[in-house]
Amino acid sequence: MKTEGFQPRTYRHWIESKDLVAFNVTEKETDLYIRAAANLQRRAHRLVLKYRHQLEGYIERNADFRTSLEPLSVPGNAPAIVRRMANAGQLAGVGPMASVAGAIAECVGKELLAFTPEVIVENGGDIFLKIKKNRVAGVFAGESPLTGKIGLEIDARNTPLGICTSSGTVGHSLSYGKADAVIVTAADTALADAAATAIGNRVNKPDDTGRALEFAQSINGLKGVIIITGDKVGAWGDIKLCETGA
Numbered sequence: 001m002k003t004e005g006f007q008p009r010t011y012r013h014w015i016e017s018k019d020l021v022a023f024n025v026t027e028k029e030t031d032l033y034i035r036a037a038a039n040l041q042r043r044a045h046r047l048v049l050k051y052r053h054q055l056e057g058y059i060e061r062n063a064d065f066r067t068s069l070e071p072l073s074v075p076g077n078a079p080a081i082v083r084r085m086a087n088a089g090q091l092a093g094v095g096p097m098a099s100v101a102g103a104i105a106e107c108v109g110k111e112l113l114a115f116t117p118e119v120i121v122e123n124g125g126d127i128f129l130k131i132k133k134n135r136v137a138g139v140f141a142g143e144s145p146l147t148g149k150i151g152l153e154i155d156a157r158n159t160p161l162g163i164c165t166s167s168g169t170v171g172h173s174l175s176y177g178k179a180d181a182v183i184v185t186a187a188d189t190a191l192a193d194a195a196a197t198a199i200g201n202r203v204n205k206p207d208d209t210g211r212a213l214e215f216a217q218s219i220n221g222l223k224g225v226i227i228i229t230g231d232k233v234g235a236w237g238d239i240k241l242c243e244t245g246a
Contacts, residue, residue, distance in 0.1 A: 023040070023044075030048055043115065047108045048104070055081055071090040101126040109189075148244060150244060
């Protein structure tokens with residue numbers, strides 16, 4: 001989950017994508033950086049409005065959906081994005097809004113795939129992507145000396161994929177932990193977002209990494225996890241790290 005506040009957006013260029021067209025879509029708190037085979041800005045903006053309207057309408061009738069820090073159940077007739085967020089929160093053990101950035105990124109990205117064979121949608125550090133060739137995503141972990149030094153190799157065959165980050169030291173995201181970065185990959189981007197928050201809440205010092213990774217393995221649907229605290233790294237699952245040479 002991400003909330004807006006000034007943060008340098010240099011990390012937005014840390015996925016290799018010079019062969020794709022880049023554009024921004026901004027609507028209230030939603031700030032997307034999208035790369036695709038063509039400029040789909042107008043179409044993407046309409047999709048952002050569509051999903052924000054669904055979400056805002058539901059919250060108007062169910063205020064606790066916005067404020068709850070605990071998992072919530074929603075009715076079967078709730079909008080799909082609301083059900084996706086609620087399910088992610090239930091699996092990770094957090095409130096549904098912990099997954100909002102990832103959910104919007106995925107909902108917009110999946111619809112854009114009807115018009116482009118590749119798409120990368122970043123929303124406040126949370127990413128949905130479908131790619132045709134392998135790419136490397138640089139790791140941003142705030143003041144950690146590992147920022148810009150390591151990257152995550154992404155196999156195109158494993159996409160669509162969600163890559164979401166939670167930090168207790170960067171930005172204005174709600175986190176009870178102090179990890180510089182908790183990066184989670186999953187087929188469900190909303191789940192990756194919610195899980196990054198839940199795992200990050202359990203890391204206050206490097207020694208907490210092992211227990212946090214054990215907890216991560218209890219969340220059904222995750223592919224891999226990276227935890228960075230200072231110069232320490234812990235990882236679990238289908239993760240391939242590489243040096244970026246930065």
